[in-house]
Amino acid sequence: MTVSGEFKGETGPTLNDAPENNIRIVQVSGLVKWFDVGRGYGFIIPDNGMQDVLLHLSCLKRDGFDAPLEGTRIICEAVARQKGYQCLRVLTVDSSTAINPVERRPRTHTNVTPSSAWIRAKVKWFNRARGFGFASEGEGAPDIFIHMETLRKTAIADLLPDTWIYVRFGDGPKGKMAAEVRLSLEGGPAHTQ
Structure with missing residues (x-):
């Protein structure tokens, strides 16, 4: 499969700069863990247990999709980068499993001061x-x-x-x-x- 020169990694050169035989593309199906529109990225939790996959807003927009809500099911093609897997192409987006912001419980994380030893x-x-x-x-x-x-x-x-x-x-x-x-x-x- 030929990789588009328009796609840029988070920190590196375009994928066309790498020798094609070193690129391993995998199909990933999973749920959106979180997505921050302001930052322009988020992560997918793959169904198969592999590490989270970075998802850029530019990739979604290029493939005709809007920013997803947490819990949205996505099928994409991903490529291994230096810092982990990154979405290369979004194939499908199913928002029927998404958690709408109004339904989302507020995150209430209480910070505690450690009182024990390790x-x-x-x-x-x-x-x-x-x-x-x-x-x-x-x-x-x-x-x-x-x-x-x-x-x-x-x-x-x-x-x-x-x-x-x-x-x-x-x-x-x-x-x-x-x-x-x-x-x-x-x-x-x-x-x-």
Whole structure:
């Protein structure tokens, strides 16, 4: 497939500048994680579990689509770039699954001050689309709530169940709440972007 010279990567030269045999184009189907019209970009969460795909407004406009709302289903062709996958061509946009801004619950993330030392905890579950999850110090210990915003501070994109992490927590409105999260050197890696 020949790649259009009009498409420019986030930080690099046009795709035509790269040797064609080094370009690997993959078809991606997924939901829009978020999209900021002011910044002109957002991200798609692929259905197959691969890392998030960068989506530029210019790409959408070129292919005849408007800026999508969170939750919109998109099928596109993506290309691997230095910082991850980036949408090359938008094939279809289905807004029937989109969350309209009026229906969206306001994001209320409470920041807590850490009152604990670094403790080792196991991720029970984490849902990045919903933006939160829980970890546990062990049997009988109260769960530790982990908000997506806390992970973003250290560029952690996702946590996989049964992986070990280090957490400093404080008292949140409903119990223990992570103030800082770091990946453990033991127990397997967590997925990062």
